[in-house]
Amino acid sequence: MLDREQIDYFLTNAFNAAVKAGAKIMEIYTQYDDFYVSLKADSTPLTIADREAHTIIKHHLGPTRIPLLSEEGRDLFYEERRGWDLFWMVDPLDGTDEFIKRNGEFTVNIALIVDNRPFLGVIYMPTSRTIYFADPERGAYCKTEQELLMEPSYTIEEIFEGARKLPLYDKLNSPVKIAMSRSHESEFVGEFINFARERFGEVQIVEYGSSLKFCLVAEGTVDYYVRTTQTMEWDTAAGETIASCAGVKVLSLGDLAGEPMVYNKESMTNPPFICKSKYSSI
Numbered sequence: 001m002l003d004r005e006q007i008d009y010f011l012t013n014a015f016n017a018a019v020k021a022g023a024k025i026m027e028i029y030t031q032y033d034d035f036y037v038s039l040k041a042d043s044t045p046l047t048i049a050d051r052e053a054h055t056i057i058k059h060h061l062g063p064t065r066i067p068l069l070s071e072e073g074r075d076l077f078y079e080e081r082r083g084w085d086l087f088w089m090v091d092p093l094d095g096t097d098e099f100i101k102r103n104g105e106f107t108v109n110i111a112l113i114v115d116n117r118p119f120l121g122v123i124y125m126p127t128s129r130t131i132y133f134a135d136p137e138r139g140a141y142c143k144t145e146q147e148l149l150m151e152p153s154y155t156i157e158e159i160f161e162g163a164r165k166l167p168l169y170d171k172l173n174s175p176v177k178i179a180m181s182r183s184h185e186s187e188f189v190g191e192f193i194n195f196a197r198e199r200f201g202e203v204q205i206v207e208y209g210s211s212l213k214f215c216l217v218a219e220g221t222v223d224y225y226v227r228t229t230q231t232m233e234w235d236t237a238a239g240e241t242i243a244s245c246a247g248v249k250v251l252s253l254g255d256l257a258g259e260p261m262v263y264n265k266e267s268m269t270n271p272p273f274i275c276k277s278k279y280s281s282i
Contacts, residue, residue, distance in 0.1 A: 022126035053092035095210030121241030134245035169220035214239025
């Protein structure tokens with residue numbers, strides 16, 4: 001287990017790396033007419049913003065001397081990483097589809113994985129200047145009006161200054177709110193929505209892209225997030241950290257129903273999962 005000094009060191013590095021990457025992403029988002037979109041081997045899009053943010057985060061976290069596994073540097077053999085008990089899991093630009101559509105719903109995700117479980121994390125949404133961060137000792141927090149800086153150097157005291165602890169509310173919403181992905185959905189999600197209507201009556205559906213859905217459940221702004229279409233470990237690590245540190249339950253569905261998610265598997269594909277409010281009764 002990491003001590004407080006180590007936690008502060010890692011959280012500070014992750015926070016500053018996310019802010020710096022977010023500033024670069026917004027520079028590209030607002031000033032470039034062409035995002036230089038290409039397709040990766042799995043046919044998902046890759047932009048110049050993904051590549052630039054990956055480079056920034058990799059260089060910024062380098063001094064921590066901890067291995068880094070990023071969506072844009074995913075091609076590591078399992079034999080090389082299987083013994084890692086401490087490493088960074090990064091999605092430099094989560095929500096590339098939303099970035100290309102210019103709807104603003106994209107984030108920078110950085111998580112520290114300890115013994116195959118998310119330990120601390122940062123998620124920055126640069127279009128709204130909102131940043132979420134969490135560690136298991138202090139819990140989860142949110143700050144708005146987080147300035148875009150290319151050379152951030154926040155101390156741990158400055159990071160927590162003015163931050164709000166999550167969740168922001170102490171009960172479920174009325175009506176209950178269920179988040180679903182703007183770019184992905186499945187038949188099971190519809191079935192869960194029908195189940196929730198039977199249980200709670202009126203239900204409101206909200207659509208968001210990227211890991212923001214985890215953050216909204218952590219806030220209490222949304223009560224449930226169900227995902228059955230494919231996600232990868234880097235899509236969920238930081239979001240699960242924020243949610244879990246806010247008291248939210250993130251559990252596998254399907255064959256692994258009720259089990260926690262595990263990271264650094266040989267196959268980095270996640271099982272389907274549900275993210276439930278701290279105040280959930282189901």
